[in-house]
Amino acid sequence: MKVTFPHMGNTYICVKALLDDLNVDYIIPPYNNKKALEIGTRHAPELACLPLKINIGNFMEAYEKGADTILMAGGRGPCRFGYYGEMHNEILRDLGLDIEVINLEVPNSGYREFLKRVRRITGTVNIYKISKAILNATRVSVEADNLEKLCCRVRPREIKKGEVDRIFKDFMNGIGRVKGSKQILKHIGDTRRKLLNVRIDEKYEPLRVGIVGEIFTSIDWYANFNLEKKLGEMGVEADRAITTSGFIIEHMIKNVLHIPKDLRYAKAAEPFLRTAIGGHAQETIGNMVLYAENGYDGVIQIYPLTCMPEIVAESIIPAVQKKYNIPVLTLIIDEMTGESGYQTRLEAFVDLLNRRKELSKAEKRWAFSGN
Amino acid sequence: MIRNTVSGLPEIIDTEVKMYKDERNSFYSAYETGKIFCSSKSKISCAYKNALSEYRKFRSWQKNGNLDVELYQTGIAGEKFQGFSTTGEQDKKLKKNSEKQDCGLMGQNLRIALIGHVYNVYDSFVNMDLLKKLKNMGVQVETPEMYSRGELAKNTRVLRKRLFWNFGTTAMGYTLELLRRRDIDGIIYLMAFGCGIDSFICDLAERKIRNNSNIPFIVLTIDEHTGEAGLNTRLEAFVDMIRYKKAKGDGKISIASYAGAIQNYP
Numbered sequence: 001m002k003v004t005f006p007h008m009g010n011t012y013i014c015v016k017a018l019l020d021d022l023n024v025d026y027i028i029p030p031y032n033n034k035k036a037l038e039i040g041t042r043h044a045p046e047l048a049c050l051p052l053k054i055n056i057g058n059f060m061e062a063y064e065k066g067a068d069t070i071l072m073a074g075g076r077g078p079c080r081f082g083y084y085g086e087m088h089n090e091i092l093r094d095l096g097l098d099i100e101v102i103n104l105e106v107p108n109s110g111y112r113e114f115l116k117r118v119r120r121i122t123g124t125v126n127i128y129k130i131s132k133a134i135l136n137a138t139r140v141s142v143e144a145d146n147l148e149k150l151c152c153r154v155r156p157r158e159i160k161k162g163e164v165d166r167i168f169k170d171f172m173n174g175i176g177r178v179k180g181s182k183q184i185l186k187h188i189g190d191t192r193r194k195l196l197n198v199r200i201d202e203k204y205e206p207l208r209v210g211i212v213g214e215i216f217t218s219i220d221w222y223a224n225f226n227l228e229k230k231l232g233e234m235g236v237e238a239d240r241a242i243t244t245s246g247f248i249i250e251h252m253i254k255n256v257l258h259i260p261k262d263l264r265y266a267k268a269a270e271p272f273l274r275t276a277i278g279g280h281a282q283e284t285i286g287n288m289v290l291y292a293e294n295g296y297d298g299v300i301q302i303y304p305l306t307c308m309p310e311i312v313a314e315s316i317i318p319a320v321q322k323k324y325n326i327p328v329l330t331l332i333i334d335e336m337t338g339e340s341g342y343q344t345r346l347e348a349f350v351d352l353l354n355r356r357k358e359l360s361k362a363e364k365r366w367a368f369s370g371n
Numbered sequence: 372m373i374r375n376t377v378s379g380l381p382e383i384i385d386t387e388v389k390m391y392k393d394e395r396n397s398f399y400s401a402y403e404t405g406k407i408f409c410s411s412k413s414k415i416s417c418a419y420k421n422a423l424s425e426y427r428k429f430r431s432w433q434k435n436g437n438l439d440v441e442l443y444q445t446g447i448a449g450e451k452f453q454g455f456s457t458t459g460e461q462d463k464k465l466k467k468n469s470e471k472q473d474c475g476l477m478g479q480n481l482r483i484a485l486i487g488h489v490y491n492v493y494d495s496f497v498n499m500d501l502l503k504k505l506k507n508m509g510v511q512v513e514t515p516e517m518y519s520r521g522e523l524a525k526n527t528r529v530l531r532k533r534l535f536w537n538f539g540t541t542a543m544g545y546t547l548e549l550l551r552r553r554d555i556d557g558i559i560y561l562m563a564f565g566c567g568i569d570s571f572i573c574d575l576a577e578r579k580i581r582n583n584s585n586i587p588f589i590v591l592t593i594d595e596h597t598g599e600a601g602l603n604t605r606l607e608a609f610v611d612m613i614r615y616k617k618a619k620g621d622g623k624i625s626i627a628s629y630a631g632a633i634q635n636y637p
């Protein structure tokens with residue numbers, strides 16, 4: 001059995017660690033790319049959301065390389081994600097591919113079925129072994145996310161432009177050569193050291209922008225056209241609210257173990273959106289408020305076209321903007337989005353933020369500046 | 372959403388309806404809402420019961436194959452029903468045209484199933500009078516509302532994963548029911564543009580139908596830009612196609628006479 005799984009930003013690193021540790025044979029599909037998206041767009045329903053389309057592309061590319069089983073996370077909720085696995089299954093079967101989708105979730109028929117699925121993939125139900133592997137994979141995911149965060153902090157301050165990107169590229173290329181969570185962690189550690197050694201301009205005070213929105217588009221660097229890198233190149237320090245590790249810890253592990261979640265965002269969102277409406281809508285609003293309270297210069301919301309929860313969130317944003325006086329840019333991504341138009345909007349937004357910052361500084365200096 | 376986009380609104384009553392956890396919760400929501408208007412608990416529960424029985428009456432009326440919600444409303448008001456009031460210019464034309472058809476094609480009654488969100492299917496403004504249009508074309512329309520939800524939900528047990536959405540369960544259950552019955556002439560899926568649930572359910576239903584039968588299937592997408600003419604064209608083409616298919620299957624008609632029929636068509 002050769003397992004494959006969908007790409008989402010750095011998620012593949014932690015899945016790789018997990019499968020390595022469990023001795024499962026797998027194929028990582030090529031990084032998200034134009035061809036994957038085109039394949040997906042051709043076969044998925046027209047109005048389905050972007051992640052589904054790219055997923056399909058991933059699977060078909062992996063299938064060509066010999067994968068025969070797909071690993072999907074599942075769930076049940078108002079957002080369409082809960083039905084992704086079924087959709088994939090139907091689409092791929094109608095295409096005549098001999099590939100099976102295994103949904104890693106607790107199905108209607110209970111835990112027995114779930115364990116059966118786990119056994120099918122790993123060949124073991126040794127709880128100790130599995131939980132150890134999950135724990136290590138989670139560590140990997142946390143570290144990988146921290147690494148990306150570090151990149152975002154260093155990038156706008158680096159003196160020799162492009163150095164961070166070079167290091168990060170090396171890091172990604174290197175992942176293929178290491179195996180198992182231990183080696184991956186070491187590899188991440190090495191990269192971090194390299195990043196910390198990058199010469200930076202310490203006096204430079206970058207604009208700070210928070211990124212909120214739907215999980216796939218905010219995390220996946222292909223889907224969001226390398227948003228963090230683009231911002232970094234414009235001298236902006238980006239911070240992303242939603243991370244892979246956050247998702248794994250908050251929504252998977254804490255759910256299973258019934259540990260209370262970190263609900264700061266929900267409290268912050270309370271005045272605007274009281275209930276969780278599925279997807280990441282409440283996170284979007286809550287984190288936006290938190291960013292505003294923490295003195296960020298602006299917030300970018302990003303989501304794929306027709307994403308239901310984020311549409312609701314977007315309609316609430318004006319109220320947040322009014323209360324906290326913080327500029328928000330909403331980027332909507334679909335398979336037709338052109339990179340140059342996207343870049344222009346980003347630049348305009350950053351210009352606006354810069355201008356605002358200058359103005360507010362000027363006002364502080366000259367209290368009587370008149371008109 | 373409304374509260375945060377439109378300013379200067381009067382007070383909004385937005386009691387949370389948590390039917391997902393427990394069906395009985397509908398009473399609590401009703402009670403919460405009722406408290407805003409009156410303080411007597413018995414009065415509220417009486418009103419709730421009346422509403423419920425009215426709803427049940429309406430559902431059984433629907434299950435008997437009645438579709439026109441406006442008609443039901445006039446029924447409540449105690450007015451006598453006198454058939455469809457075809458006021459619009461368009462309707463008249465359609466009617467005249469359908470009378471003109473006498474080549475034996477329009478005579479047959481078609482049964483077409485219409486699947487979609489209730490607020491799309493029954494709102495004649497949203498769907499541009501789709502129900503009336505179909506009726507004027509001599510089509511008998513069926514909707515999932517003619518079954519009880521439980522019945523349809525039972526059908527969906529064969530799916531690999533239970534659907535979260537009520538509407539999804541209903542629509543898929545209905546599709547499976549239609550496939551089992553095999554006496555339907557065509558299926559129309561009325562989709563709201565951009566609706567996430569529709570996009571998935573429609574695709575799943577389409578795959579089911581195409582893989583398991585040769586019932587004609589069409590998706591009509593509506594949004595604020597949908598032109599009525601375009602909708603008409605697609606609808607007519609679909610209905611024509613079914614008639615043609617049926618006639619050919621019966622061996623009653625040749626292609627030539629069918630082409631003639633189409634020329635007469637609006």
Ligand code: SF4
Pocket residue numbers: 049050051079080081214215216279280304306307308309310567
């Ligand atoms: S959050 Fe949005 S994009 Fe993601 S599955 Fe749900 S509707 Fe689709």
